[in-house]
Amino acid sequence: MTVVFLLCLFFLLLFMNVPISFAIGLSTFLFMVTAIDFLPAATTVAQRMTNGVNSFALMAIPFFILSGQIMAQGGIAKRLINCAMALLGAFPGGLALVNVLSCTLFGAISGSAVAATSAIGSFMVPQMKKSGYSPEFSASVTAAASTTGLLIPPSNILIIYAIASGGVSISALFLAGYIPGLLVALSLMIFCVIYAKRKGFATAERLPLKVVLVSVWQAVPSLALIFIVMGGIISGIFTPTEAGAIAVIYALVLAAGFYREVDMAKFGEILTKTVETTAIVLFLIATSSALSWVLSYENLPQALTDTLLVISENPLIILLIINLILLLIGAFMDMTPAVLIFTPIFLPIAVSIGIEPLQFGIMMILNLCIGLCTPPVGAILFVSCAVSKTKIEKMVKPMLPMYVSMLVVLFLVTMYAPISTFLPSLLAP
Numbered sequence: 001m002t003v004v005f006l007l008c009l010f011f012l013l014l015f016m017n018v019p020i021s022f023a024i025g026l027s028t029f030l031f032m033v034t035a036i037d038f039l040p041a042a043t044t045v046a047q048r049m050t051n052g053v054n055s056f057a058l059m060a061i062p063f064f065i066l067s068g069q070i071m072a073q074g075g076i077a078k079r080l081i082n083c084a085m086a087l088l089g090a091f092p093g094g095l096a097l098v099n100v101l102s103c104t105l106f107g108a109i110s111g112s113a114v115a116a117t118s119a120i121g122s123f124m125v126p127q128m129k130k131s132g133y134s135p136e137f138s139a140s141v142t143a144a145a146s147t148t149g150l151l152i153p154p155s156n157i158l159i160i161y162a163i164a165s166g167g168v169s170i171s172a173l174f175l176a177g178y179i180p181g182l183l184v185a186l187s188l189m190i191f192c193v194i195y196a197k198r199k200g201f202a203t204a205e206r207l208p209l210k211v212v213l214v215s216v217w218q219a220v221p222s223l224a225l226i227f228i229v230m231g232g233i234i235s236g237i238f239t240p241t242e243a244g245a246i247a248v249i250y251a252l253v254l255a256a257g258f259y260r261e262v263d264m265a266k267f268g269e270i271l272t273k274t275v276e277t278t279a280i281v282l283f284l285i286a287t288s289s290a291l292s293w294v295l296s297y298e299n300l301p302q303a304l305t306d307t308l309l310v311i312s313e314n315p316l317i318i319l320l321i322i323n324l325i326l327l328l329i330g331a332f333m334d335m336t337p338a339v340l341i342f343t344p345i346f347l348p349i350a351v352s353i354g355i356e357p358l359q360f361g362i363m364m365i366l367n368l369c370i371g372l373c374t375p376p377v378g379a380i381l382f383v384s385c386a387v388s389k390t391k392i393e394k395m396v397k398p399m400l401p402m403y404v405s406m407l408v409v410l411f412l413v414t415m416y417a418p419i420s421t422f423l424p425s426l427l428a429p
Helices: 002-015 020-035 036-053 057-072 077-087 094-110 113-130 135-145 155-164 170-176 178-199 209-235 242-257 264-297 301-311 316-333 335-352 357-372 379-388 392-415 418-426
Strands: none
Touching: 002 020, 002 264, 020 036, 020 335, 036 135, 036 170, 057 077, 057 094, 057 113, 057 155, 057 242, 057 264, 057 392, 057 418, 077 094, 077 113, 077 209, 077 242, 094 135, 094 178, 094 209, 094 418, 113 135, 113 357, 113 379, 135 178, 135 379, 135 392, 135 418, 155 170, 155 264, 155 335, 155 357, 170 178, 170 209, 170 242, 170 335, 170 357, 170 418, 178 357, 178 392, 209 242, 301 316, 316 335, 316 357, 316 392, 335 357, 357 379, 357 392, 357 418, 392 418
């Protein structure tokens, strides 16, 4: 009953439009005040919030946020779009395919779904409109495809899961996200081809090989960041945190020196946005860590494990229930607090039925990626609406096939562990 009171208090604050970080912190503090005296309650919450952000691995997050901001404004998106257009523009549904591939590439480089939605969508949505695609469909493709950047490294949310899980390797998680992320992109592309053929959209002319090669060559410096970051981490040359710093240096050299699209004035704006975003993320982590500690202290993970095992001892049924809960959570809660709060609750259950932490982590992130595209709290959905200048209620219908595509991949990740564990297993000692 105490846990029920805590969660009811949290959702009450959330529905009162209290910012989620404050809703988490206030509900945790008020719950503690009802359990113990004011001063010990305040001290405990403060200690748990401090411990939540006292992690060397978290230092990677501001670096990757900064590198993503530099890339978003450094002309990188434009070159990735040109590369995708040269490769896929002549296929059925070419512009939709270009949108998916561009979002995937940009998300993989920047690690930000919101940045991918804004940077790619602001260019691709108008182009798709001119070719006869509806604004709602164009925005839906952008929103769904931009989530791939949260699965394909470098990804801040994978770092947060590694910390919340208490021991999963960040390098292994980075590798585990590649195949699921690419499968999401592929499933969206398959639907886009089917949709374009049914609607009879015209295809672009096939470009000469020389033009294709030039477009790909211009995108190589941007794509090289993926190999630099992951190559260094996998080979052990540097840690994920050091990789974030290297990503910043490389992105700055690329955007300011090579492409010459970031000057000192723009760099000042980039630093300001980075500080704001980092502060928001770290405050979310701090308050979520305090709430997670309270839930663990109240033995919620064990109680939930016992309840699920009473319902069924079949691992598939239990995983299905966990997936449904996570999909519901993702529709109402931001990804960062959801990972920090519910990983300590659900991960022990998954491990108890034989699911590897790597597989569960990717399954959880993919669930919450779908939530980012789902009303009423889907952040990416709102950004996509703003970019396409359409209303969210008009996007519900065109988003349905996107949900189906992503749910198919989620089912495969849940049922077949090697999708997540194959690449990390290649580097296991």
